[in-house]
Amino acid sequence: MKPEGILRILAFGDIIGEPGRKVFANSIHKMREKYLPDLIILNGENSAHGFGITEEIVKSFFNMGVDVITSGNHIWQKKEIFNFIDKYPNLIRPINYPPGTPGSGMTIIEKSNTKIAIINAMGRIFMDAIDCPFRTVESQLNYLKENNVKIILVDFHAEATSEKQVFGWYFDGRVTAVWGTHTHIQTSDERILPKGTAYITDIGMCGARDSVIGMKIEESYRKVIQHLPVKFSPADSSANIIEGVAIDIQVNSGKATLISRIREIISINSK
Template structure:
């Protein structure tokens, strides 16, 4: 049932470690109230110590007001979480993994005001693992979701700007929003595409600001200098919260506005 003229959805960029989770805890309630948010999506593939997610971490994030967690190429980093991911429909793994892989890549779920929203999680292939074609896989899934709702958000977890842009233009007018994730660096190109789809190349990171994409600077620099294997740690310092708020027409499913957010 679609009963509102417009609805506001917030998408929170890649949550990294404990400091990122704390930023969500502190800042999300204010954002929900300020922007009259009806549904909260967050990428959580780095939420557990910077790599992967666990059941306890997911439950923590849900308790802060997040309605659905998307992921990406780090989805399987915590092996103990695989049985949980297999049964928890509010955590999405990339849709374009081969059939038979645990979990699900899409969902249709009611918002706080009972509008139905479809969410897809898809991985790119340029400089990434070679999964099934994100374009063809997504096209088929959109057809199924359209039978229930026109409000559709896609987390496109990809490295290459060109792939993200091509993907967005291919699906312009068919979905509400395509939100880029993975690089942890927020881009300044948020826009409504010509046919009505909201887009940003990368929504950015929610995690330690004085870091290298969420990890201790010295450890990452050392890796670049000597090329030796290293375990990166997430520093316990003040964090940034990166997000976008998208206003959507609840009947057509097309976007009316997209606002980029960066809070410290």
């Protein structure tokens, strides 16, 4: 049940390879029935065997009714991305890559006569030293105001929890929602900040449960314990998890009224 004047979005964490794609495909119908979303967003940076995304996968997500695909540092890992990223305005990459980087970091879509901006930004702590995410996102806000876009959603793809919290506080009341991605581990700190921004440090992932952030455990032993080079691949597991958030937004004000975590564990034998 959805209250009057409320727009509801669902955002799902990084899709990790085939297990992630499968759990998403098998769950999205049920999620639609349960949440009645107006907009579905997912992070697709790991959807092609853990690294990057292919055009075929992009099309399959859009065919399943996904409105926007966000990404992050892994977006460039399948070379073909450069051939198609500019064809899909609703496939976005972090906005704070330097000017001239292919693709776009923001898209504006319209649902029920309401404009919604979705921005993808990336942190810099323990990550590549790209342009400042704070100043880059801030530079978009006037443009959005002038164009009467009140609903602004940000996928902040970052490693450090502190940088994500700073980002949430800094934009409280100026954007509708900030959710973190990239760590693949869902945090339990979802809340509405004092000035009306929905916030969570990380929404988690969609992928193999028995894994290290979606990847094979043995490969992680090799990397973390033995410090040997390894080519990571998505784990096989007896169950997959689908994680994300549902956010309710007041259409008139552009403020968030509710944020709740989604976390379901699905046995791979069940449909």
